[in-house]
Amino acid sequence: MAFFxxxxxxxxxxxxxxxxxxxxxxxxxxxxGDEEVDKFMAMTGVRASRRTQEHQTCSDLxxxxxxxxxxxxxxxxxxxxxxxxxxxSPDYRRPSTAFVLQYRLGIPEEAVCxxxxxxxxxxxxxxxxxxxxxxxxxxxxxxxxxxxxxxKSVNGNDRSSAMLFGEAGAVMLxxxxxxxxxxxxxxxxxxxTGFKYMIIPGGGYRNLHASEEPQMCADGNExxxxxxxxxxxxxxTFTIFDVPRLVKDFWAKTGxxxxxxxxxxFHQANLYILxxxxxxxxxxxxKMPITLDRYGNTxxxxxxxxxxxxxxxxxxxxxxxxxxxxxxxxxxxGATSFEINTADILPIMEDDEIFTEGLIxxxxxxxxxx
Numbered sequence: 001m002a003f004f005x006x007x008x009x010x011x012x013x014x015x016x017x018x019x020x021x022x023x024x025x026x027x028x029x030x031x032x033g034d035e036e037v038d039k040f041m042a043m044t045g046v047r048a049s050r051r052t053q054e055h056q057t058c059s060d061l062x063x064x065x066x067x068x069x070x071x072x073x074x075x076x077x078x079x080x081x082x083x084x085x086x087x088x089s090p091d092y093r094r095p096s097t098a099f100v101l102q103y104r105l106g107i108p109e110e111a112v113c114x115x116x117x118x119x120x121x122x123x124x125x126x127x128x129x130x131x132x133x134x135x136x137x138x139x140x141x142x143x144x145x146x147x148x149x150x151x152k153s154v155n156g157n158d159r160s161s162a163m164l165f166g167e168a169g170a171v172m173l174x175x176x177x178x179x180x181x182x183x184x185x186x187x188x189x190x191x192x193t194g195f196k197y198m199i200i201p202g203g204g205y206r207n208l209h210a211s212e213e214p215q216m217c218a219d220g221n222e223x224x225x226x227x228x229x230x231x232x233x234x235x236x237t238f239t240i241f242d243v244p245r246l247v248k249d250f251w252a253k254t255g256x257x258x259x260x261x262x263x264x265x266f267h268q269a270n271l272y273i274l275x276x277x278x279x280x281x282x283x284x285x286x287k288m289p290i291t292l293d294r295y296g297n298t299x300x301x302x303x304x305x306x307x308x309x310x311x312x313x314x315x316x317x318x319x320x321x322x323x324x325x326x327x328x329x330x331x332x333x334g335a336t337s338f339e340i341n342t343a344d345i346l347p348i349m350e351d352d353e354i355f356t357e358g359l360i361x362x363x364x365x366x367x368x369x370x
Contacts, residue, residue: 002188006131009174010182011322012141014304015065016170017351018050018295025049025163026301034158040163045271049296053276056354058147058301059097061169061189063104065350069171070105072346077106081139086116086126086300088329089148091358100358101145112139119198120267120328121188122146122300124336126170128186134176134364144172146208148299151230153200155214157222160230164270165295173344179277183316186336187250189242194331197234204224230295235328239273244280250323256369260285261337262320263310265270265303267327268292300326305348307340312347 005213025047029037041047052061062085068076084104085098096115107113112133118125134142147169153327154161202210210225216222219232220245251257264287266274271292278285289306291298299304303324311320319341327333360366 004111004128004132004188006135006184007180008177008182009131009134009184009341010177011172011184011296011338012067012175013159013173013346014170014305014307014340015069016301016308017061017064017348018054018166018168018305019056019061019089021053021214021349023049025052028163031157031213035103035230036159037163041325043270043272043361044164045290045293046164046291046296047221048085049163050168052149052167053352053354055359056352057091058087058149059085059101059145059201060166060353060355061284062145062171063101063169063355064173064349064353065169065346066101066105066145068346069173073173073344075141075173075349078108080105080107080141080143081111081137082133082142083107083111083145084093084116084126084130084131084142085145085180086118086122087131087148088117088119088299089150089152090115097313100355101238101274102103104355118330118332119299120269120333122170122332123203123303123324123330124326125173125188126333128188128334131173131184132204132243133290134174140176142174142358144174146170146172150299153226153228155221155223155227157214158227160219160221160227160232164297165243166292168295168298168305170299170301172304173261184336184338185254186334188334189246191331194238195337197238197331198329201227201229205349214323235237236273238331238345238370239269239327240276241334243277246326246333246335247277247281247283254337256337260321261287264321265306265322265324266304267325268297268306270297273306299328302326307345309346310312311342316341317341321336
């Protein structure tokens with residue numbers, strides 16, 4: 001069992017940003033028909049989502065969130081010793097987006113910076129990685145960036161995905177402290193047999209120049225090899241059986257029970273799946289925030305979006321115990337627990353800024369002097 005426990009590590013704050021562009025699920029009725037869209041909204045709970053502009057990335061959104069969070073905490077960029085960007089939506093195939101964020105934020109050369117290629121479980125795995133680095137180094141602060149712009153890879157005629165995904169960028173600040181009561185715990189599992197369940201088959205180095213010609217797929221949806229594929233039945237089976245088992249194993253390993261937690265910040269896969277997980281694991285559903293009705297499935301940013309939505313505008317200063325869980329593409333799943341002061345949970349921000357210096361539209365632009 002891949003269980004991790006880190007003492008003297010604290011979640012010092014979280015923040016997130018979403019694009020201003022709101023897309024309502026009802027706007028797809030001319031494409032898919034009233035009955036299909038109404039059925040989708042009833043099943044998934046997604047009534048609206050946020051979508052980025054063409055050249056806007058989740059690192060743009062994460063940058064805004066990080067700037068606000070560092071200002072809120074009174075922490076200077078030069079105090080950050082670790083920067084991890086955990087996402088399936090990088091700015092480029094190479095280099096790692098972490099270096100772009102390091103440059104934009106003014107984080108020093110001495111910092112550790114790299115990407116982790118993960119989707120829905122990116123927060124849990126990213127936290128475990130960050131806590132491990134802080135725990136075994138002389139660095140005090142780390143910034144973990146999560147989020148995706150999954151809508152960019154969806155075929156607009158794919159009724160299983162076109163309305164589902166929202167886009168967001170989120171950041172978590174972790175701090176090494178002198179208090180052993182500050183702890184981060186995580187349980188992580190992986191199942192590579194399901195690598196085809198959620199996949200973009202083309203565009204990687206296995207099939208770099210895949211056809212972008214859409215074809216009718218066996219599930220009745222149009223896609224090209226450059227689009228996202230979701231095998232719904234396999235994903236559903238995995239989530240309603242493996243995720244509750246993971247949650248129960250986490251409780252057993254940590255000696256906790258459902259009532260010990262103030263908030264269950266779970267990946268916002270879809271409403272029906274969340275209800276099934278809560279029912280099977282006996283999680284009080286009123287402690288599980290739902291944000292996919294307004295923001296859609298925001299992948300690895302889901303848990304932070306939920307925390308910011310519920311606590312971000314609350315002026316109350318209190319420490320809450322959170323259990324977060326991410327599950328999906330990989331297949332990867334993980335659960336984590338931590339405490340956080342609600343005063344360090346910022347409200348959801350809206351942002352449309354684009355890092356124009358990073359937009360390379362012709363080769364010789366790379367050789368131009370600033």
